Amino acid sequence: xxxxxxxxxxxxxxxxxxxxxxxxxxxxxxxxxxxxxxxxxxxxxxxxxxxxxxxxxxxxxxxxxxxxxxxxxxxxxxxxxxxxxxxxxxxxxxxxxxxxxxxxxxxxxxxxxxxxxxxxxxxxxxxxxxxxxxxxxxxxxxxxxxxxxxxxxxxxxxxxxxxxxxxxxxxxxxxxxxxxxxxxxxxxxxxxxxxxxxxxxxxxxxxxxx
Numbered sequence: 001x002x003x004x005x006x007x008x009x010x011x012x013x014x015x016x017x018x019x020x021x022x023x024x025x026x027x028x029x030x031x032x033x034x035x036x037x038x039x040x041x042x043x044x045x046x047x048x049x050x051x052x053x054x055x056x057x058x059x060x061x062x063x064x065x066x067x068x069x070x071x072x073x074x075x076x077x078x079x080x081x082x083x084x085x086x087x088x089x090x091x092x093x094x095x096x097x098x099x100x101x102x103x104x105x106x107x108x109x110x111x112x113x114x115x116x117x118x119x120x121x122x123x124x125x126x127x128x129x130x131x132x133x134x135x136x137x138x139x140x141x142x143x144x145x146x147x148x149x150x151x152x153x154x155x156x157x158x159x160x161x162x163x164x165x166x167x168x169x170x171x172x173x174x175x176x177x178x179x180x181x182x183x184x185x186x187x188x189x190x191x192x193x194x195x196x197x198x199x200x201x202x203x204x205x206x207x208x209x210x
Contacts, residue, residue, distance in 0.1 A: 027072055028063075028064060028067070028072075031063075031072055031076060032060055034077075035076070035077055035080055036056065036060070037131055037135060038077065038131050039056045039059065039080055039081070039084050040052055040053065040056050041130065041131035041134070042081060042084055042116070042131075043055045043056050043084050043088060045112070045116050046084075046085070046088035046092070046112065046113065046116055047088050047091055047092065051091060055084055055087045055088055055091060056084060058087055059080055059083045059084050059087060062083065063080070063083070078118065081118035082118045084118075085113075085116070085117065085118045088113075089113060092109050092113070096109070135190070136190065139185075139186055139189045139190055140152075140186070142185070142189065143181075143182055143185060143186075144181075146168075146178060147178045147181050147182050147185075148182070149168070150164055150168070150175055150178035150179060150182065151178070151179065151182040151183075153167065153168075154179060161175045161176060161179070
């Protein structure tokens, strides 16, 4: 099970989605798995991290409740972005009143909301690229240290296996074993992405660090 879905459906969390677990169908779970990371990253641009989780979960709960009237198709992600945006606005309005924010703080929130409107295609694309970068970078950092080092030397510095072996003082077979392990892990960890896309995106988005 996807780690995000597993979190929300876990008995320890006991959120509303957990209570509906028996009812959730495969289509809904696929949408959740594919859209949740993007929506959470988007929501954190609008509200705080903890609030973002609540906002996104509320959106998915509402989606499930409206399953008979909402068509899950190509436009579902755009629909969910708008839903997150609307809930974020309502939350911020409540916080402004409750905390008696200053005019300057209110203006900051208004500018942020204006910039991150879901209809701004370029902004959304940028957010999704950032989310992709963060996801790939996180997966690479989960690799064992030596395995990660070999992977970076190969795909960041375009070093051949023999060069990596000489640089690190290890055998060629060990380098090959590390590369196999790294690619296998990334393929499984990021199963929703093509391996070629993972490597290309990693280079393009500069997620590697020296």
